[in-house]
Amino acid sequence: MTELVRVRDVSVDFPSPGGTAKVLDRVNLAIGEGEIVGLVGESGCGKTTLARLILGVLPKEAAVRGEALSFAGRNVLGGGAEEARVRGAFPIGFVPQEPRAALSPLFPIGAQAREILRWSLAARRLRGGEARRRIAEMFARVQLPDPHAIMRRYPHEVSGGQLQRVLIAMALLREPRLVVADEPTTALDVTIQAQILTLLRRLAREQRVAVLFTTHDLGAAWEICDRITVMYSGQDAESAAVETFFARPRHPYAGLLLGSMPQPGAGLPRSIAGAVPNLVTPPPGCRFHPRCPRALPACGTQRPPATGSTTQSVRCHNPLPERDAA
Amino acid sequence: MRLLGLIARRLVWVPATLIGLVVLVFVISHLVPSDPARILAGENATTAQVAALRHKMGLDQPLPVQLLRYVIDVARGNMGVSLYTQTPVAGEIWRRLPATMELAFYAMLLAVLLGVPLGVVAALRRNSWFDHVLRVVTVSGLAIAAFWFAILLQLLFSMWLNLTPVQGRISDFGPSGVTGFYTIDAAISGNWSTELDVLRHLALPVITLAFPAMATIVRFTRAGVIGTLGSFFVDYQRAMGVPWRVTVWRYVLRSALTGTLTQIGLVFGNLLAGAVVVEAVFDWPGLGQFAVNSILQSDYNAILGFTIYVGVMFIVVNLLIDVGQVLLDPRGR
Amino acid sequence: MKLLGRIARDRVALAGLIVLAVIVLAAIFAPVLAPYPLDVNTYHTAQRLLPPSAAHWFGTDQMGGDIFSRLLFGARITLITAVIAVAVSVAIGVPIGLVGGYWPGFAGDGLMRVSDVFLAVPQIVLAMAIAATLGPQIQNVILALSLTYWPFWARLVYAETRNAKNEIYVEAAVALGVPPWRVMVLHILPAIAPSLIIRTSIGLGGTILVASALGFLGLGPPPPSPEWGRMIADARAFLPGAWWDAAAPGIAILVLVMAFNLIGDGLRDVLDPKLRGQAAAKGGAVD
Numbered sequence: 016m017t018e019l020v021r022v023r024d025v026s027v028d029f030p031s032p033g034g035t036a037k038v039l040d041r042v043n044l045a046i047g048e049g050e051i052v053g054l055v056g057e058s059g060c061g062k063t064t065l066a067r068l069i070l071g072v073l074p075k076e077a078a079v080r081g082e083a084l085s086f087a088g089r090n091v092l093g094g095g096a097e098e099a100r101v102r103g104a105f106p107i108g109f110v111p112q113e114p115r116a117a118l119s120p121l122f123p124i125g126a127q128a129r130e131i132l133r134w135s136l137a138a139r140r141l142r143g144g145e146a147r148r149r150i151a152e153m154f155a156r157v158q159l160p161d162p163h164a165i166m167r168r169y170p171h172e173v174s175g176g177q178l179q180r181v182l183i184a185m186a187l188l189r190e191p192r193l194v195v196a197d198e199p200t201t202a203l204d205v206t207i208q209a210q211i212l213t214l215l216r217r218l219a220r221e222q223r224v225a226v227l228f229t230t231h232d233l234g235a236a237w238e239i240c241d242r243i244t245v246m247y248s249g250q251d252a253e254s255a256a257v258e259t260f261f262a263r264p265r266h267p268y269a270g271l272l273l274g275s276m277p278q279p280g281a282g283l284p285r286s287i288a289g290a291v292p293n294l295v296t297p298p299p300g301c302r303f304h305p306r307c308p309r310a311l312p313a314c315g316t317q318r319p320p321a322t323g324s325t326t327q328s329v330r331c332h333n334p335l336p337e338r339d340a341a
Numbered sequence: 342m343r344l345l346g347l348i349a350r351r352l353v354w355v356p357a358t359l360i361g362l363v364v365l366v367f368v369i370s371h372l373v374p375s376d377p378a379r380i381l382a383g384e385n386a387t388t389a390q391v392a393a394l395r396h397k398m399g400l401d402q403p404l405p406v407q408l409l410r411y412v413i414d415v416a417r418g419n420m421g422v423s424l425y426t427q428t429p430v431a432g433e434i435w436r437r438l439p440a441t442m443e444l445a446f447y448a449m450l451l452a453v454l455l456g457v458p459l460g461v462v463a464a465l466r467r468n469s470w471f472d473h474v475l476r477v478v479t480v481s482g483l484a485i486a487a488f489w490f491a492i493l494l495q496l497l498f499s500m501w502l503n504l505t506p507v508q509g510r511i512s513d514f515g516p517s518g519v520t521g522f523y524t525i526d527a528a529i530s531g532n533w534s535t536e537l538d539v540l541r542h543l544a545l546p547v548i549t550l551a552f553p554a555m556a557t558i559v560r561f562t563r564a565g566v567i568g569t570l571g572s573f574f575v576d577y578q579r580a581m582g583v584p585w586r587v588t589v590w591r592y593v594l595r596s597a598l599t600g601t602l603t604q605i606g607l608v609f610g611n612l613l614a615g616a617v618v619v620e621a622v623f624d625w626p627g628l629g630q631f632a633v634n635s636i637l638q639s640d641y642n643a644i645l646g647f648t649i650y651v652g653v654m655f656i657v658v659n660l661l662i663d664v665g666q667v668l669l670d671p672r673g674r
Numbered sequence: 675m676k677l678l679g680r681i682a683r684d685r686v687a688l689a690g691l692i693v694l695a696v697i698v699l700a701a702i703f704a705p706v707l708a709p710y711p712l713d714v715n716t717y718h719t720a721q722r723l724l725p726p727s728a729a730h731w732f733g734t735d736q737m738g739g740d741i742f743s744r745l746l747f748g749a750r751i752t753l754i755t756a757v758i759a760v761a762v763s764v765a766i767g768v769p770i771g772l773v774g775g776y777w778p779g780f781a782g783d784g785l786m787r788v789s790d791v792f793l794a795v796p797q798i799v800l801a802m803a804i805a806a807t808l809g810p811q812i813q814n815v816i817l818a819l820s821l822t823y824w825p826f827w828a829r830l831v832y833a834e835t836r837n838a839k840n841e842i843y844v845e846a847a848v849a850l851g852v853p854p855w856r857v858m859v860l861h862i863l864p865a866i867a868p869s870l871i872i873r874t875s876i877g878l879g880g881t882i883l884v885a886s887a888l889g890f891l892g893l894g895p896p897p898p899s900p901e902w903g904r905m906i907a908d909a910r911a912f913l914p915g916a917w918w919d920a921a922a923p924g925i926a927i928l929v930l931v932m933a934f935n936l937i938g939d940g941l942r943d944v945l946d947p948k949l950r951g952q953a954a955a956k957g958g959a960v961d
């Protein structure tokens with residue numbers, strides 16, 4: 016599988032009232048061509064920040080540095096104007112968490128979809144009628160009933176679930192090689208969540224588009240992802256193929272996270288003791304060490320290197336044993 | 342249909358507000374007893390002549406009766422006769438209306454055409470030198486006395502540079518035409534030297550009126566754009582490859598302008614208030630000058646007529662703004 | 675005092691505050707500061723329309739009066755007019771708005787319809803009519819401005835009171851049986867005070883503009899009063915020659931009104947957390 020996106024040891028800082036918030040700390044992430052990658056972690060661990068880094072829409076005050084941020088093998092980091100180069104690399108579709116906020120309330124849905132199409136390389140020269148047909152086709156692909164009627168409506172006249180389908184369609188209109196879906200179903204109710212996720216997976220497969228899917232719901236990641244990267248407090252903890260991961264996570268945090276998933280007949284889930292660290296003065300070394308039951312002295316001083324294989328790589332000084340060793 | 346309901350609900354109150362306005366101005370103009378009949382009859386009139394005139398004008402009736410008769414007359418479209426010019430007030434207002442409207446129209450046009458883009462650019466370059474300079478300009482625009490600014494412009498452009506006439510609306514007679522807007526009438530008849538003359542007369546009063554209006558529009562547009570730039574859809578469009586200028590000038594501006602529109606009523610009110618004084622300075626033959634003259638001469642019927650007229654205009658403009666608001670924001674429809 | 679300290683940290687507002695303080699002090703000590711304190715009432719025909727010089731900083735007017743001295747005395751008229759007129763308008767408008775907003779039914783709507791009548795024409799038109807009927811006197815100008823300005827305050831307070839009534843602390847007070855007037859004075863009024871303070875500052879500036887326009891049209895205090903608007907009107911006859919005669923009072927108005935507006939803007943930044951939040955919103959929304 017060829018590599019589409021590679022994030023290597025990238026850090027992002029934000030100025031905040033109490034000092035510099037070190038929101039991402041030497042983070043690593045890889046997305047292969049056509050691969051569906053789940054980025055999993057608790058609220059506030061930096062999923063949206065990482066997603067925005069890849070989309071090239073971090074807020075102005077964000078300070079980015081690191082080894083590499085590569086798109087299709089080309090590193091865009093260093094040398095200024097990164098943002099423009101990120102967005103110039105290849106078309107990326109964006110499916111945000113709150114679909115209603117992503118659209119202007121003052122324009123019909125069709126007009127806003129047309130705007131995306133107008134500026135995408137794929138369809139710049141389409142005529143009006145042609146463009147409308149293309150949009151309607153895509154709306155039908157995401158199973159929106161009566162696409163033409165929806166194009167004429169305003170965002171407030173359409174339900175949240177349908178609006179999220181609209182945004183998926185708009186993302187695919189760009190003919191992207193990657194879709195970044197940032198908690199695309201968190202704002203929807205459970206029955207609709209499942210429909211949207213299956214749809215996303217099916218379309219990604221059909222069009223051979225890679226997906227970066229962020230969520231704090233391990234179950235959802237299990238449903239649709241090929242691979243999973245677990246994050247804790249701005250650091251990547253473990254990255255593994257889905258089956259391997261769910262069979263035997265190796266990072267202690269990932270293990271506890273999996274253990275805290277609600278399971279039928281298992282009573283209330285266990286929660287992880289301790290609190291998420293603050294980001295202005297995060298713990299040195301492995302940020303999980305104050306809460307980690309397996310912590311060693313080295314954990315408080317050194318960031319653990321990545322070990323293991325490509326199917327399961329883990330950053331831990333004292334990881335849980337591998338599957339066959341168990 | 343919401344729209345019709347809105348209009349209906351507003352219109353219900355129009356007659357009551359107007360009657361209230363007539364009563365108010367009637368009370369104001371009778372705060373101090375005076376005798377228009379004596380003024381009208383002239384120096385040499387005998388007491389009997391004055392009494393006869395008073396009777397003819399209904400001034401010997403009790404005040405409430407006079408008020409009632411006036412309200413009924415106005416409702417029939419009769420605003421009475423000016424005590425000074427002896428011409429019907431309604432006709433006088435009608436004759437002067439285009440002059441004021443032409444002035445207000447171009448002032449508003451200039452204020453919007455300058456104010457909106459300047460406000461957007463100031464918002465995009467917040468705290469740049471451009472923003473700071475513009476802030477000084479807008480703060481001055483809201484603090485300057487219109488009559489003094491007018492005199493300043495006359496001094497500079499008319500007296501020193503000799504570019505524009507000091508006063509008036511036109512050098513000769515107005516061009517004949519249906520609109521009463523000299524700029525349009527002259528253009529229709531293809532009379533370009535008149536057109537130029539009209540524009541030179543318009544320039545200074547329009548600038549005077551437009552300056553504070555522009556300042557208001559800049560401030561609201563800037564605040565609106567800054568507020569909207571924080572919206573998530575701005576980042577979404579950026580991520581999805583929509584060029585920055587399209588996002589700003591089509592989507593952000595549209596949101597910001599729905600907010601600015603609510604302020605247009607205020608701007609229009611200030612424009613009319615400004616016209617009263619500015620027309621006096623430029624000897625502009627419009628309603629403002631008419632108001633000043635009739636107030637200085639205690640010409641009751643003229644004052645009442647003018648006030649009612651402005652009241653109607655205000656109510657209509659505010660209604661139009663509410664309607665525009667609903668039309669601009671689909672959520673309200 | 676804490677408020678003053680916070681305003682002072684905003685540089686623009688601080689500039690406004692300093693300018694205002696200087697003008698107020700100059701007005702109070704006009705008899706001491708003015709180089710020719712008698713020039714308000716006496717004529718020196720030999721010294722008509724002299725350009726600015728060391729002896730007459732801003733030149734002299736058509737009566738030979740020292741313009742600088744007359745400006746200092748004119749500041750008294752302007753400040754007194756504006757302060758009294760705004761104080762009276764606030765004193766009338768705020769209670770009406772409170773009562774109307776607290777009982778928004780029949781009584782409240784009635785009160786608001788009355789203020790709508792006043793607001794249906796520009797303030798200056800009504801003020802002109804009143805001032806003209808009563809005659810050109812400073813008391814009449816103040817009366818005219820007060821009678822036409824209170825509806826603005828009534829409207830403002832009405833809207834804010836209606837909002838405040840839905841706040842939890844007000845509902846709680848009502849539920850506890852606190853009498854209405856106490857709720858209004860002790861709970862609602864403090865809540866809407868910030869926006870009243872902001873509007874007062876800007877309102878003082880606006881009132882100065884209207885008052886000077888009345889003076890300019892000959893409806894202000896009669897000559898030889900050094901009222902700024904009248905000074906400008908009188909100076910018009912001597913343009914373009916004696917430009918300083920018209921320029922000086924206009925600059926005085928501009929500077930004073932600007933000071934009030936800047937203070938108002940500064941107060942807005944300090945007092946209105948909603949607006950401050952808006953300014954900080956950019957870049958804050960990450961999710």
Ligand SMILES: Nc1ncnc2c1ncn2[C@@H]1O[C@H](COP(=O)(O)OP(=O)(O)OP(=O)(O)O)[C@@H](O)[C@H]1O
Nearest residue numbers: 029031038057058059060061062063064074957960
């Ligand atoms: N513009 C900013 N300025 C300062 N801090 C920021 C900014 N944006 C994000 N942060 C901080 O960065 C941290 C990570 O935020 P982020 O939104 O990336 O987390 P997340 O994993 O997406 O959380 P959630 O699951 O709640 O969406 C948070 O603690 C947040 O407060």
Ligand code: SF4
Nearest residue numbers: 301304307314331332
């Ligand atoms: S590195 Fe140390 S502290 Fe961090 S997870 Fe592994 S064992 Fe725990």
Ligand SMILES: [Mg+2]
Nearest residue numbers: 062063198961
């Ligand atoms: Mg997030």
